Amino acid sequence: MIHAERFAYRQISDGFGGINFFPYLPLTLSYRNHSIETSGLLDTGASVNVMPYQIGLQLGARWEQQNTSVQLAGNLANLPAYGLLITASVAQFPPVRLAFAWTRAENVPLILGQVNFFIEFDVCFFRTQKSFEIHPKQDI
Numbered sequence: 335m336i337h338a339e340r341f342a343y344r345q346i347s348d349g350f351g352g353i354n355f356f357p358y359l360p361l362t363l364s365y366r367n368h369s370i371e372t373s374g375l376l377d378t379g380a381s382v383n384v385m386p387y388q389i390g391l392q393l394g395a396r397w398e399q400q401n402t403s404v405q406l407a408g409n410l411a412n413l414p415a416y417g418l419l420i421t422a423s424v425a426q427f428p429p430v431r432l433a434f435a436w437t438r439a440e441n442v443p444l445i446l447g448q449v450n451f452f453i454e455f456d457v458c459f460f461r462t463q464k465s466f467e468i469h470p471k472q473d474i
Contacts, residue, residue, distance in 0.1 A: 338458075338469040339425040344373070357459060357466045359446060364421040364429075365393035372444055376457060376466065380447030381407065385434040389444055390418060395436065404435040413438050427470050430454045 343355035357376040362369055370392050374383075384406070390397070400416035415437040423429045433450050446452075458467045 338467040339427070340465055340467045343461075343464040343466070355464050358443075359424065359466075359468065362423040363389070363393060364423070365395060365418070368392070368394040374444040374446040374451075376451070376459075377445050377447050378452065378457075380445050382447050382449045383432055383434045383451055384410065384415075384439075384442060384445040384447065385418060385420075385436045386442050386444060387436070387438050387440050390434075390436045393420070397436075397438075400436070406435055406437060410437055410439055410442065424455070424468065430470070 341357070341359060344358040346354055346356055348354055358373040359376055360371070360373045362371050370389070372389060382404070387397075395418055397416070400418070402417035404415040404417050405411070406413065406415050415435040418434045418436040420432050420434055421429050422432045432446075432454070454471055455468045456471060460466060
């Protein structure tokens with residue numbers, strides 16, 4: 335049985351001299367023969383995982399070769415996006431396949447949302463302690 339892993343919130347400047355803390359998860363993303371270490375914002379309000387354009391390029395994905403269009407909502411609704419299946423490794427847990435909406439946006443973080451990060455992992459937030467725990471889903 336794999337136990338939970340705890341991570342600290344990341345301190346981020348808001349650009350106006352203020353500081354806030356956000357749940358960014360360090361992870362390794364792999365696509366074909368490319369891997370990168372990055373971090374993703376855990377966003378329980380996001381319907382889907384979202385990947386910024388540059389991260390997709392770093393992983394070796396080619397925008398022109400994508401054919402599964404995805405419609406995003408909110409402030410990304412007017413931008414094109416394609417579905418991209420990526421292998422993700424988090425801490426000592428076994429790798430999982432994550433489906434991302436790869437968008438042309440470059441001013442957004444890598445977002446880990448309901449489909450399908452929160453289907454693969456359970457997360458407990460401890461905001462007052464500025465930390466969170468994750469563990470892989472348990473097959474019943």
